Amino acid sequence: MEVLGGLGNGFAVALQPINLMWCFVGCFLGTIVGILPGLGPAATIALLLPLTYGMDPTGGIIMLSGIYFGAKYGGSTTSILLNIPGEASSVVTCLDGHQMARNGRAGAALGIAAIASFIAGTFGIVALTVMAPPIAAFALRFSSPEYFALMVLGLSLVVVLGGNSLMKALLSLLVGLWLTSIGTDLFTSQSRFTFGSSFLISGIDFMIIAIGVFAIAGVLESIKAREENTALPVPGTLRELLPSRAELKACRFAFANGSIVGFLVGVLPGAGSAIASFIAYGIEKSVSKHPEKFGTGVPEGVAAPEGANNADSGGALVPLLTLGIPGGGTTAILLSALVLWGVKPGPLMMIESPQVFWGLVASLYIGNLMLLVLNLPLVPLFAQILRIPLYVLFPIIFGLSLVGAYSVSDNVMNLVLLAGFGLVGYVMAKLDFPTAPLILGFVLGDAMERAVRQSLTMSQGDPAILVERPISAVMLTLAALILLTPPAMSAWRRHTKHQKGSPS
Amino acid sequence: MMRALPDRDVIAGLALAALGGFITLRATQWDLMGEDGPGPGFFPLGYGVLMLALSIALTGRALLRPAMRGDAPVDVAGHARALLTWAVFAGTAVAMQWIGFMLGFALLSAFIVAHVFEQGWRRAALVGIACAAGFWVVFQQLLGVSLPTGPWGF
Numbered sequence: 188m189e190v191l192g193g194l195g196n197g198f199a200v201a202l203q204p205i206n207l208m209w210c211f212v213g214c215f216l217g218t219i220v221g222i223l224p225g226l227g228p229a230a231t232i233a234l235l236l237p238l239t240y241g242m243d244p245t246g247g248i249i250m251l252s253g254i255y256f257g258a259k260y261g262g263s264t265t266s267i268l269l270n271i272p273g274e275a276s277s278v279v280t281c282l283d284g285h286q287m288a289r290n291g292r293a294g295a296a297l298g299i300a301a302i303a304s305f306i307a308g309t310f311g312i313v314a315l316t317v318m319a320p321p322i323a324a325f326a327l328r329f330s331s332p333e334y335f336a337l338m339v340l341g342l343s344l345v346v347v348l349g350g351n352s353l354m355k356a357l358l359s360l361l362v363g364l365w366l367t368s369i370g371t372d373l374f375t376s377q378s379r380f381t382f383g384s385s386f387l388i389s390g391i392d393f394m395i396i397a398i399g400v401f402a403i404a405g406v407l408e409s410i411k412a413r414e415e416n417t418a419l420p421v422p423g424t425l426r427e428l429l430p431s432r433a434e435l436k437a438c439r440f441a442f443a444n445g446s447i448v449g450f451l452v453g454v455l456p457g458a459g460s461a462i463a464s465f466i467a468y469g470i471e472k473s474v475s476k477h478p479e480k481f482g483t484g485v486p487e488g489v490a491a492p493e494g495a496n497n498a499d500s501g502g503a504l505v506p507l508l509t510l511g512i513p514g515g516g517t518t519a520i521l522l523s524a525l526v527l528w529g530v531k532p533g534p535l536m537m538i539e540s541p542q543v544f545w546g547l548v549a550s551l552y553i554g555n556l557m558l559l560v561l562n563l564p565l566v567p568l569f570a571q572i573l574r575i576p577l578y579v580l581f582p583i584i585f586g587l588s589l590v591g592a593y594s595v596s597d598n599v600m601n602l603v604l605l606a607g608f609g610l611v612g613y614v615m616a617k618l619d620f621p622t623a624p625l626i627l628g629f630v631l632g633d634a635m636e637r638a639v640r641q642s643l644t645m646s647q648g649d650p651a652i653l654v655e656r657p658i659s660a661v662m663l664t665l666a667a668l669i670l671l672t673p674p675a676m677s678a679w680r681r682h683t684k685h686q687k688g689s690p691s
Numbered sequence: 692m693m694r695a696l697p698d699r700d701v702i703a704g705l706a707l708a709a710l711g712g713f714i715t716l717r718a719t720q721w722d723l724m725g726e727d728g729p730g731p732g733f734f735p736l737g738y739g740v741l742m743l744a745l746s747i748a749l750t751g752r753a754l755l756r757p758a759m760r761g762d763a764p765v766d767v768a769g770h771a772r773a774l775l776t777w778a779v780f781a782g783t784a785v786a787m788q789w790i791g792f793m794l795g796f797a798l799l800s801a802f803i804v805a806h807v808f809e810q811g812w813r814r815a816a817l818v819g820i821a822c823a824a825g826f827w828v829v830f831q832q833l834l835g836v837s838l839p840t841g842p843w844g845f
C-alpha cells in the first residue's frame with residue numbers, strides 16, 4: 188500500500204505539464220545524442236547534464252532520467268544501421284541487428300529493438316518500484332562500518348566484473364581514489380595533492396573527469412580508427428517499421444529473457460549492461476531451435492540483448508537510490524547530478540525527499556512509454572542524424588564537452604583538465620585499463636574515506652570494529668571472497684595443468 | 692604504418708609505480724593517526740601502498756611473461772592522428788582564455804575537418820564558422836551560458 192501511495196504521489200508530480208515536457212525533452216535529446224557514434228549513455232548524460240543546471244531538482248532529475256533511457260534507446264539505432272556500437276552493451280545488437288538491416292529488414296530490427304526496450308524497461312522499473320522500499324528500510328540499520336563494508340563489497344564487484352584484468356581494474360580504482368583526494372581534507376582542512384595550485388584546493392569536479400574520460404576519449408578513439416558513416420537506409424513509414432507477426436512470435440521468450448537477465452545483472456555493481464546483453468544473447472541462442480542462424484539476422488538476436496540493455500537501467504537504479512552506491516559509470520554520473528541538486532541518494536531518500544524519489548520512479552514509467560511512442564514514428568528522422576558527416580559531428584561533440592566543462596565553474600582551468608582527462612581516457616583504453624572503476628573510485632572515494640575514518644574514530648582506532656559488527660563482517664567476507672576467487676581459480680588451473688603436464 | 696612497441700603493461704606498471712610511490716611519500720608527511728582518529732594521511736597511505744604493490748606486480752608479471760610472437764601490431768599512424776587532434780584540442784583549450792571560445796572553437800573545428808578528415812580548407816572554414824556561430828546562438832544567446840570571451844567580446 189505504501190508503495191502504491193508513493194507511486195500515486197509520484198505520478199501526480201511527474202504528470203504535471205512542465206515535468207511531462209522535461210521528460211519529453213530528456214527522452215528526445217538523450218535519443219539524439221545517444222545515436223551519435225562513439226557516445227554511450229554515460230557520455231550522453233555527462234554532455235547534457237549542464238543543460239539542467241538552472242532547473243528545479245524535480246524537473247532536472249526527471250529530464251535526466253529521460254536522457255538516461257533515451258540514450259539507451261539511441262544506441263540501438265547506431266548498432267543496427269551503422270554496425271558501430273555506441274558502447275559495449277550494443278556490441279551484441281550489431282550481430283543480428285545489422286544483419287537484419289543488410290537483409291532489408293532495418294525497419295523491423297529497429298521496431299523490435301524499441302518494443303523489447305519498452306517491455307524490458309518497464310519490467311525493470313516495476314521491479315525497482317517493488318524492491319526499493321524494503322532494501323532502503325533494511326539499509327536504515329547501517330552505520331559507518333556497514334557503509335564502508337558495503338562500498339568495499341560494491342567496488343570489489345566492479346573490479347572483478349568491470350574488466351579483463353583484476354589487477355588493472357584495481358589500479359584504475361586506486362587512481363580514482365587518488366583523484367578524489369585532491370583538494371581539501373574532509374576533516375582537517377589539510378590541502379592534499381594540490382601541487383601548490385589554488386584552483387585544485389576545491390578539488391576536481393566529477394563532470395570534468397566524466398566528460399574527458401567518456402566523450403573526449405571516445406572521439407579520439409573514433410579518429411584513431413578513422414570510422415566512417417555508411418548508414419543503411421531506413422524505411423520512411425511506420426507500417427514498415429513494425430515487425431511482422433512471425434517476428435514478434437519468435438521474440439516472445441527473448442522479451443522475458445532480456446527483462447529478467449537485464450534486471451538481475453543490473454542490480455550487481457560493475458556487471459553493467461554489456462554483461463547483461465551478452466548473457467541474454469547467450470541464453471537465447473542456447474535455447475533456440477535454430478542456434479546456427481544467430482548472427483545472420485534473427486529477430487530474437489536483437490530482442491534479447493536490447494531488452495537486457497534496458498531492463499538493466501531499472502536494476503542499476505536499485506543500489507543507487509536505496510543505498511547511494513552507483514554500480515557503473517552512468518549511475519555514478521546520475522549520483523553526482525542528484526548530489527548537485529541537494530538530493531542524497533540512499534536509504535533516507537524516500538523519507539527526506541519522497542517527492543523526488545517517487546517523481547523519478549513515475550517519470551521512468553512515463554519516459555519509457557514516451558520513448559516507444561516517440562521512437563517508432565521518429566526513427567526515420569533520428570536515422571538522418573547518422574547521415575551527418577563525422578567531420579561535423581566530432582567538432583560538435585568537442586564543443587559540447589568544452590561548454591559542459593567550462594560551465595562547471597566558469598574557469599578555463601577546467602578546460603585544461605578536460606583535455607588532460609581526455610588523454611587519460613584514451614591512454615587507459617589503449618593500455619586495456621577499464622574506466623568504470625576509476626569513475627566509481629572517484630565518486631565513492633570521499634564517502635569511503637569518511638566512513639572508514641568515522642568508524643575508526645568510533646572505535647578509538649581499533650580496526651576490529653569493521654569485522655565485529657555482523658552486517659559489516661558478512662559484507663567484508665563476501666568482498667574478500669569475490670576478490671580472491673579469480674586469482675585462486677587461476678592458480679588452481681595452473682597447478683592442475685602443471686600436474687597433467689609433468690611425467691608421472 | 693604498423694609497428695610493435697614495448698610491452699604496454701611495463702609502461703603502465705612503471706608509471707603507476709611512480710604515482711603510487713609519490714602518493715605514499717606525500718601521505719607519510721601528513722598526520723596518519725591522531726587523538727581524534729585517523730588523520731589526512733591515513734586513507735591515501737592505504738591506497739598509495741596498494742597502488743605501489745600492484746603496479747610493481749603488474750610490471751613484474753609483464754617482464755616475466757614469455758614474449759608473444761602473435762602480438763597485434765600497433766597502428767602508429769592512427770595513434771599519431773588521434774594524439775595530434777588531442778594536442779590541438781588541448782592547445783585550443785588553453786588558448787581560449789586569450790582568444791575566446793568562438794575563435795578557438797572555430798579553429799579547432801576547421802583543423803578537424805581539414806587535417807583529420809582531409810576535406811580541404813574551404814570546407815574546413817565553412818564548418819568552423821558554422822559550428823562556432825551555432826554554439827554562440829544556442830548557448831550564449833538562447834541559453835545564457837557563460838563562455839570564455841576574447842578581447843573582441845565573444
